[in-house]
Amino acid sequence: xxxxxxxxxxxxxxxxxxxxxxxxxxxxxxxxxxxxxxxxxxxxxxxxxxxxxxxxxxxxxxxxxxxxxxxxxxxxxxxxxxxxxxxxxxxxxxxxxxxxxxxxxxxxxxxxxxxxxxxxxxxxxxxxxxxxxxxxxxxxxxxxxxxxxxxxxxxxxxxxxxxxxxxxxxxxxxxxxxxxxxxxxxxxxxxxxxxxxxxxxxxxxxxxxxxxxxxxxxxxxxxxxxxxxxxxxxxxxxxxxxxxxxxxxxxxxxxxxxxxxxxxxxxxxxxxxxxxxxxxxxxxxxxxxxxxxxxxxxxxxxxxxxxxxxxxxxxxxxxxxxxxxxx
Numbered sequence: 001x002x003x004x005x006x007x008x009x010x011x012x013x014x015x016x017x018x019x020x021x022x023x024x025x026x027x028x029x030x031x032x033x034x035x036x037x038x039x040x041x042x043x044x045x046x047x048x049x050x051x052x053x054x055x056x057x058x059x060x061x062x063x064x065x066x067x068x069x070x071x072x073x074x075x076x077x078x079x080x081x082x083x084x085x086x087x088x089x090x091x092x093x094x095x096x097x098x099x100x101x102x103x104x105x106x107x108x109x110x111x112x113x114x115x116x117x118x119x120x121x122x123x124x125x126x127x128x129x130x131x132x133x134x135x136x137x138x139x140x141x142x143x144x145x146x147x148x149x150x151x152x153x154x155x156x157x158x159x160x161x162x163x164x165x166x167x168x169x170x171x172x173x174x175x176x177x178x179x180x181x182x183x184x185x186x187x188x189x190x191x192x193x194x195x196x197x198x199x200x201x202x203x204x205x206x207x208x209x210x211x212x213x214x215x216x217x218x219x220x221x222x223x224x225x226x227x228x229x230x231x232x233x234x235x236x237x238x239x240x241x242x243x244x245x246x247x248x249x250x251x252x253x254x255x256x257x258x259x260x261x262x263x264x265x266x267x268x269x270x271x272x273x274x275x276x277x278x279x280x281x282x283x284x285x286x287x288x289x290x291x292x293x294x295x296x297x298x299x300x301x302x303x304x305x306x307x308x309x310x311x312x313x314x315x316x317x318x319x320x321x322x323x324x325x326x327x
Contacts, residue, residue: 018256019045021068023060025053025075025156026243030277038263044256053079053156054312060248061086070251071260073114073243076156078163080111080244081309089246093258099265100282104242107306113242114264115273116280116295117210119161120228121237122196127205133229137237140206141180149186150195150207153324157192157210157241163308163315164239168301171318178322188324200224210241215278215290232299240300242282 024031028050039046049056049069057079060067072089074080083089089110097109104113121140123133134140140149152158165174187204189195195207196217202225214228231237245264247257263269270281280288280295288294 018043018253019047020070020253020256020260021047021049022071022073022260023049023051023056023069024073025051025056025079026073031073033276034264034269034272037268038260042259042263044260052154054082054159054316057082057312060088063250065250067248067250069248070253070257071245071247073245073264074111074156075243076160076308077106077111077113077242077244077305078160078308078312078315079156080246081106081306082312083246083248083309084108084110084306085310088249090249090251090254092247092261096258096262096265099262104282104305105244106246107304111244111246112261112265113244113282113305114269115243115277116282117157117212117241117243118230118280118295118298118300119157119237119239119241120209120211120214120230122199122207122209122214122226122228124199124202124205124225125227126225127202135232136235137208137231138177140186140208141177141184143184145184145206147185147187148205149181149184150189150198150204151181151186151324152189152191152195152209153319153322155191158208159312159315159319160241160308161208161236161239162319163311164301164303165236166311166315166318167303167307168236175318175322178319178324182323186324196226200226208237211292212278215292219278219290230293230298234299234301236301238298238300239303240295240298242305243279 035046053075091109100113192209192213195209196213198204199207211228217224245261251257270283270286273279274281274289
């Protein structure tokens with residue numbers, strides 16, 4: 001098992017003794033303000049341990065019954081599914097699960113989606129003609145894309161995408177696609193932000209990312225020559241993933257933990273995800289911002305997100321073996 005490299009921080013102090021320990025695969029800049037607001041509104045003290053979602057899931061597994069974690073907030077469903085498969089998550093209350101469509105929660109009801117993200121191809125509009133955009137994510141191994149594609153092989157969303165590919169087309173085709181990217185000189189980056197930045201400055205022409213990273217870059221600098229391309233025809237490259245949360249079997253106060261998860265699906269939190277991080281709200285009645293297409297209009301493939309966690313370790317091994325992670 002690989003231990004997570006993380007930092008423990010206290011975001012609030014409680015007068016009445018209620019405390020929650022949150023293990024968060026979402027970075028502090030993306031979710032920290034919400035945690036602080038919840039602590040202020042409820043008086044609940046919150047300790048946060050930030051880190052990579054997959055590494056945190058492995059750490060919780062390592063810690064077993066000694067884990068201090070009450071709630072796990074994950075960047076991706078795969079890490080949640082991994083813990084659910086090991087029996088480490090508790091069933092969530094029905095009224096919490098009922099806040100989002102069934103496709104965005106686990107089959108067993110032990111984790112729930114918080115916000116949606118679409119896998120896209122970000123591209124440099126000054127270097128790429130729209131007619132040259134690929135019809136499928138599988139086309140990115142073609143010679144015309146050699147040395148021009150950026151990926152983040154250690155990113156949780158990329159790994160969930162690869163797991164979905166394994167389920168839909170099999171390990172052999174998935175392995176060939178990963179190796180094809182590596183053999184074609186795909187550039188590897190530590191995260192989606194660095195890919196979008198590389199595309200914007202023309203270091204590469206294309207990058208596989210979650211949609212909201214380019215939306216955030218465009219808000220900061222509207223002149224950046226990068227745009228999101230949504231793969232057509234329910235291509236796997238347009239997979240919709242979610243961030244999510246689940247209550248650990250080590251939670252000291254189940255009711256407070258459930259209240260916190262419900263808060264992340266409140267209008268306040270859903271508007272925050274839409275307006276501050278440019279993700280898709282999952283609760284009905286709250287619209288995306290920035291002119292993004294409605295989530296239901298995106299031609300994404302069907303995928304049971306609950307199944308992504310069972311293959312997390314094997315997917316990571318496959319990505320490593322492809323040579324992509326070495327860059």
